[in-house]
Amino acid sequence: MFLIAALAAAPQTVLTVFAAASLHAAFPDLGKSFEATHPGVTFRFVFNGSQALEAQLAQGAHADVFASADQAWMDRATSDGLVGPSAPFATNSLVVIASMNSPVQTAHDLSNPGLRVLLCADAVPCGRYARATLQKMDADRAFGTGFASSVMHNVVSEEENVEAVVAKVSLGEADAGIVYRSDVAKVPEHARVVMLPAVDQPSIVYPIAAVKGSTSPDVAAGFIAFVRSPPGQDILRRDGFALAP
Numbered sequence: 001m002f003l004i005a006a007l008a009a010a011p012q013t014v015l016t017v018f019a020a021a022s023l024h025a026a027f028p029d030l031g032k033s034f035e036a037t038h039p040g041v042t043f044r045f046v047f048n049g050s051q052a053l054e055a056q057l058a059q060g061a062h063a064d065v066f067a068s069a070d071q072a073w074m075d076r077a078t079s080d081g082l083v084g085p086s087a088p089f090a091t092n093s094l095v096v097i098a099s100m101n102s103p104v105q106t107a108h109d110l111s112n113p114g115l116r117v118l119l120c121a122d123a124v125p126c127g128r129y130a131r132a133t134l135q136k137m138d139a140d141r142a143f144g145t146g147f148a149s150s151v152m153h154n155v156v157s158e159e160e161n162v163e164a165v166v167a168k169v170s171l172g173e174a175d176a177g178i179v180y181r182s183d184v185a186k187v188p189e190h191a192r193v194v195m196l197p198a199v200d201q202p203s204i205v206y207p208i209a210a211v212k213g214s215t216s217p218d219v220a221a222g223f224i225a226f227v228r229s230p231p232g233q234d235i236l237r238r239d240g241f242a243l244a245p
Contacts, residue, residue: 017065030236050073050124093198094204097166104194111143115175118156120160185240
């Protein structure tokens, strides 16, 4: 049982949270809920690709909490001595976001010649997950060998975070992109959602940890406990995430 309400927060504590870009909607909601029961606590959120956030921590940037979109970058932060023990707090899945005028109607259409597709860069969790999904679709008889290479041939840009993919597709700068389900929980204007087969997707698990050297370790621990508590999980679910394992 998490003793959230009993946590004694220092007056005017500003908790800095480094969080994966795909958490840009959910974490402010979590912060507001936490602030409501912890007078004096406010949040400073920094959203970016998990790889960029880990690099900033390694370069000495101040943060109290790190929430990654995959275990790999959390493991890197752990091996670099930047964070304490981590724990999973949410899961996610991938979908296709398509512009309103895009010819993409199903996942099969991603391989159509001349399509403009966006992915996150391979170092970004969403980009790595997307490539793993395409490889599994390549082995799926519903799509066939060569599907992945045809889609990759259509990739016109590799973005540093998933927010950039959503923004560019919504503006019509590309026909489609692969993003997280949570990014389209509230479908952006001028965009549509096309499903990807669940059977071809890897497990997408988000871990969270307190940053070593935090100036507010008790508050950081309390926020992490809240994120993983039933009320925190309810907020994450409303923002398109699924429960942590």
